[in-house]
Amino acid sequence: MFGTIGHIRIKDGHDSAVKELMVDWQLTIRPRIPGSFLNLYGRSVDRPGESVFVALAADETTYRELAELPEQDAWYRRLLEHIEHEPMWEDVELEYSQE
Structure with a gap:
């Protein structure tokens, strides 16, 4: 799997x-992505006010194709309206996973 870890600070209120944007993404954009996709969202314990999300596609090609979707760009621009600054991105390639 290949994707990103994003760190954001949500504006007060x-x-x-x-959260609505995250649900909207799952309903409108996720169905367009082939294969498996892991999408996680939570809050940092060590850095109050920071939220973290993980988005992993089946492979790097699929991830890059998602990034090029106009719908993804529009969703991202809506997200920017609700956060204090651009997310800090960390691209990752998953090498091991176990539940």
């Missing part, structure tokens, strides 16, 4: 809007 915008928590519910960000």
Whole structure:
């Protein structure tokens, strides 16, 4: 799997809007992505006010194709309205996973 870890700071009073965007993404964009996809969202324990999301596609090609979708760009621009600054991105290639 290949994807990104994003670190964001949500503007005060915008928590519910960000959660709604996450649900909207799952309903509108996720169905367009072939194969498996892992999408996680939570809050940092060590850095109050920071939220973290993980988005992993089946492979790097699929991840890059997702990034090129106009719908993904529009979704991202809506997200920017609710966070204090651009996310800090960390691209990752998953080498091992176990539940």
